[in-house]
Amino acid sequence: MKLEVHLFAGLFCNNEELDCFGETDFEMEVPENTTLNELVKLLNLELPYELIYMINGKRCDKSYCLKDKDRVGIFPPIGGG
Amino acid sequence: MKIVRVNMTNLSVKTEEVPQKWANLGGRALTSAIVAQEVDPVCHPLGKKNKLVFAPGILSGTAAPNSGRMSVGAKSPLTGGIKESNSGGSAAQKLARLGIKALIIEGLPEQGKYYSLHLSKDEAKLQEETDLVGKGNYEVIDTLSRRHGKNIGVITIGQAGEYKMLAANISIKDYHGYIRSAGRGGLGAVMASKGLKYITLDDTGTPPVPIAEPEKFRQAAKTFAQALKEHPVTGQGLPTYGTNVLVNIINEAGGLPTQNFRRGRFAGANKISGETMYEYITTRKGKPTHNCHAGCVISCSQVYNDESGNFVTAGFEYETIWGFGAVCCVDDLDIIAQADRICDDIGIDTIETAVAIATAMEGGVLPFGDGQKMLAILEEIKKGTYLGRIIGCGASVTGKVFGVSRVAVVKDQAIPAYDPRAVKGQGVTYATTPMGADHTAGYAVTSNILNVGGHVGPLAKEGNIELSKNLQIATAGIDSAGLCVFVAFSMLDKPEAMDAVNQLLEAISGKEFTYDHMLGLGRFVLKTEIDFNRAAGLTEVSDRLPEFFEEEIPPHNTTWDFTPDELQQVFADLKEEVKSPPAEVWMAPEDEPRTRPTVELH
Numbered sequence A: 001m002k003l004e005v006h007l008f009a010g011l012f013c014n015n016e017e018l019d020c021f022g023e024t025d026f027e028m029e030v031p032e033n034t035t036l037n038e039l040v041k042l043l044n045l046e047l048p049y050e051l052i053y054m055i056n057g058k059r060c061d062k063s064y065c066l067k068d069k070d071r072v073g074i075f076p077p078i079g080g081g
Numbered sequence B: 001m002k003i004v005r006v007n008m009t010n011l012s013v014k015t016e017e018v019p020q021k022w023a024n025l026g027g028r029a030l031t032s033a034i035v036a037q038e039v040d041p042v043c044h045p046l047g048k049k050n051k052l053v054f055a056p057g058i059l060s061g062t063a064a065p066n067s068g069r070m071s072v073g074a075k076s077p078l079t080g081g082i083k084e085s086n087s088g089g090s091a092a093q094k095l096a097r098l099g100i101k102a103l104i105i106e107g108l109p110e111q112g113k114y115y116s117l118h119l120s121k122d123e124a125k126l127q128e129e130t131d132l133v134g135k136g137n138y139e140v141i142d143t144l145s146r147r148h149g150k151n152i153g154v155i156t157i158g159q160a161g162e163y164k165m166l167a168a169n170i171s172i173k174d175y176h177g178y179i180r181s182a183g184r185g186g187l188g189a190v191m192a193s194k195g196l197k198y199i200t201l202d203d204t205g206t207p208p209v210p211i212a213e214p215e216k217f218r219q220a221a222k223t224f225a226q227a228l229k230e231h232p233v234t235g236q237g238l239p240t241y242g243t244n245v246l247v248n249i250i251n252e253a254g255g256l257p258t259q260n261f262r263r264g265r266f267a268g269a270n271k272i273s274g275e276t277m278y279e280y281i282t283t284r285k286g287k288p289t290h291n292c293h294a295g296c297v298i299s300c301s302q303v304y305n306d307e308s309g310n311f312v313t314a315g316f317e318y319e320t321i322w323g324f325g326a327v328c329c330v331d332d333l334d335i336i337a338q339a340d341r342i343c344d345d346i347g348i349d350t351i352e353t354a355v356a357i358a359t360a361m362e363g364g365v366l367p368f369g370d371g372q373k374m375l376a377i378l379e380e381i382k383k384g385t386y387l388g389r390i391i392g393c394g395a396s397v398t399g400k401v402f403g404v405s406r407v408a409v410v411k412d413q414a415i416p417a418y419d420p421r422a423v424k425g426q427g428v429t430y431a432t433t434p435m436g437a438d439h440t441a442g443y444a445v446t447s448n449i450l451n452v453g454g455h456v457g458p459l460a461k462e463g464n465i466e467l468s469k470n471l472q473i474a475t476a477g478i479d480s481a482g483l484c485v486f487v488a489f490s491m492l493d494k495p496e497a498m499d500a501v502n503q504l505l506e507a508i509s510g511k512e513f514t515y516d517h518m519l520g521l522g523r524f525v526l527k528t529e530i531d532f533n534r535a536a537g538l539t540e541v542s543d544r545l546p547e548f549f550e551e552e553i554p555p556h557n558t559t560w561d562f563t564p565d566e567l568q569q570v571f572a573d574l575k576e577e578v579k580s581p582p583a584e585v586w587m588a589p590e591d592e593p594r595t596r597p598t599v600e601l602h
């Protein structure tokens, strides 16, 4: 299935084996039933702190099972105001 | 510590002892307490009965991290209610070191005359000013820095203030010479009505701010600084990208108000985002990380240069970029930076002005997305043309003049950069804060979107009344301490940061201060402000969002669905409560004399 992925605030695809290596906005194919957690591992995004995940504009946790055409947004902890 | 009272009618400056009941207050608690006690709630905001009050926070002037915030209070000409607007820059620290707990400007001078006030260790001098009248803030600050040396503190108004525009702000020099603003509610117009063009603050030779338990204070300051540095938001996100890092996440969450609050996503978001701005700043040799006062360990500010590497603006904030960007459909960061520079120079609130321009776009005065015409309108504000004066009086006035019903205001103050239908906790804050639509009054974006301090869903009503209420109470306490509101990111997540703040307040006063006292202080502030507003005629009916928020907003197609009764729950218990808060040790009995006898300074 196909995902639309957007990585923000310094995050980028950090897996050299993927075509999207180094990119922040890309589409990618993943197997059915891939979880968000697996996607984070695949993109090699693991950091010492919790990231913020949004699927189609809604906050989500890592156990979420991805669906075809999901728009995935991943952010490090950020704030402002 | 003392109160300095400047009477513009007879041009006198007097010092007074601080009444016991105000002895432990500072910042917002003090400005609101003074305004509530001394200003007739039904007075004309630009008339002789209004007063303008400056107060450094309780911790300002000390080595406590991020404690250099100054509150400015008055009856607001924009909202008609009580106003507290706070700012960084060096003024709070200098006022505190001069031993000034509050500076009260009252009365009215002879029509058309302007004055300057100079405060130093040995003198308080009020003088007629002619040279700098009509000048913008950058020129005022440059001239005064040459005249008094670069360490001089400056509080000033630009042309927008002189025209008494309802969106005029008060500008404060930071210690690099750039401009910070007490932005909201038209306080620049109040300062102008008092005939005060600027205040200079010279703290040379002043003793340190008194601290009852210095060793305990030092330890707590260290722990607090550490906690701020360790939290990923205050230690990494804010210093790197500034507040503008929010463009992408609020856009992704569908809450970035676009084209005058029609949509929650902006196609040009990435072009105006914090990430793009960081790239511009670094390639153009600006400064991505910069602080607005000495002792700020977060440093969310930045210096933004143009393509040729020339300085354009500093302190380039998310709300400004959203305002001159998404809500007006302008996707050019350099145009937005120009807009910010003009607003800083003429001394006008960027949020109010941007929403007023979006309202003018709605009314057909200029097309959405026309950045050059937007800049031209800002120049009209500077010149004081009729169109400039309309826009400079904010979104509500602009909407009335151009027959627009889609006007995003609460209590006539423009709604900032988070759509209340997609970030509902924020909507509750806009509707119910005594300030008019103010995002900082109870920043529910934390739990709604940012994963800080727990999670409350942004799209449904559940939990958002309670969230906004708790944040509004805690924020009123933080605003009184003189802490930058961004410390809350760390305080909400790290118990040691919260403890450290309580320890700092305990050590400075020598009196017990717990989290309950902080909440007591916050409740006292809100109760004082709500009571003033009720007496000024801002009743429950004013705690509403405009009716167009009943429309759905894409992408989530949510509406504003809180009923008036639900919104009244936010402060229902406060309205019943007697004024004396649980923090008795911090408050004195109500039977203090209204004003102490005054003594001449000279």
Ligand code: SF4
Binding pocket: B066, B088, B290, B291, B292, B293, B296, B297, B298, B299, B300, B301, B484, B485, B486
């Ligand atoms: S974090 Fe930003 S706004 Fe707060 S005190 Fe520091 S520079 Fe000023």
